[in-house]
Amino acid sequence: MVKYGFYVVAHIINYMNQKIAERWVRVSHQFGYDASVHFLHYIQGIGRLDAFLSQEEYRVASLTATERATEPEMLAFDRLTMISRLWVLDCFEITRSLYSQLSKLKQEKHTAFLKELNQFKGDLMILRAPLSKFEKRNKPSEPLIAWPISTPDGQIGWTIDNVGFVTRRSLAQRMLAVLEAYDAPRHTETEKQQPS
Numbered sequence: 001m002v003k004y005g006f007y008v009v010a011h012i013i014n015y016m017n018q019k020i021a022e023r024w025v026r027v028s029h030q031f032g033y034d035a036s037v038h039f040l041h042y043i044q045g046i047g048r049l050d051a052f053l054s055q056e057e058y059r060v061a062s063l064t065a066t067e068r069a070t071e072p073e074m075l076a077f078d079r080l081t082m083i084s085r086l087w088v089l090d091c092f093e094i095t096r097s098l099y100s101q102l103s104k105l106k107q108e109k110h111t112a113f114l115k116e117l118n119q120f121k122g123d124l125m126i127l128r129a130p131l132s133k134f135e136k137r138n139k140p141s142e143p144l145i146a147w148p149i150s151t152p153d154g155q156i157g158w159t160i161d162n163v164g165f166v167t168r169r170s171l172a173q174r175m176l177a178v179l180e181a182y183d184a185p186r187h188t189e190t191e192k193q194q195p196s
Contacts, residue, residue: 017051017052018051020047020050020176021047021050023047023180024043024044024046024047024048024050024051027176027179027180027182028040028041028043028044028047030182031043031098031182034105035102039094039097039101042090042094043094043179045090046090046091046094046172047176049083049087050087050172050176053083053084053087053156053168053169054169054172056076056080057080057153057154057155057156058154060076060077060150060154061152061153061154062154068150077156080156081148081156084148084156084168087168087172088124088127088168088171089128089131089132091124091171091172092121092124092125092128095117095120095121095124095175096121098117099117099118099121102114113181113182116181117178117182120174120175124171126160127146127160127166130145130146130160131146131158145161146158146159146160147160149165151167155168155169156168156169
């Protein structure tokens, strides 16, 4: 019965991650068209990696404290934190480049989206500086080191001085929501133009 329950949970997690990956693919197409075809590839890439990392986090969450303390799992956690760190850095570069490309178009329809994207980019910068440069961005109150952590539900994140902690999955969910907000008005306009 326990074994059957494990397979059911694993199937649900796989389904959820497939749906997450599909959302990343859907949203990538609009930016591949409006900004640069390169965004199509890179947004889908961080989306696939998000789905993979989420699946690994769910796997970690299913482990007991004793299992997490074994050498193979500690090495797996180390790999997860390194890949998660690279995911954040890649996410920042995509966000920065996307902001730059769309700003150059100087189109009014992008104004609200660019404001949201810039705010997200600013929040990412607080984490990016200690993860990539091992230094504060520019304010004395900002963190110097981001310490990797694992939450009780298996999420990889970082404890940041003066900020608290942030998880990679929460950043992924937020970025996806920001990108989808750009895509939504386009679908609405298209639907309005279609005859009923």
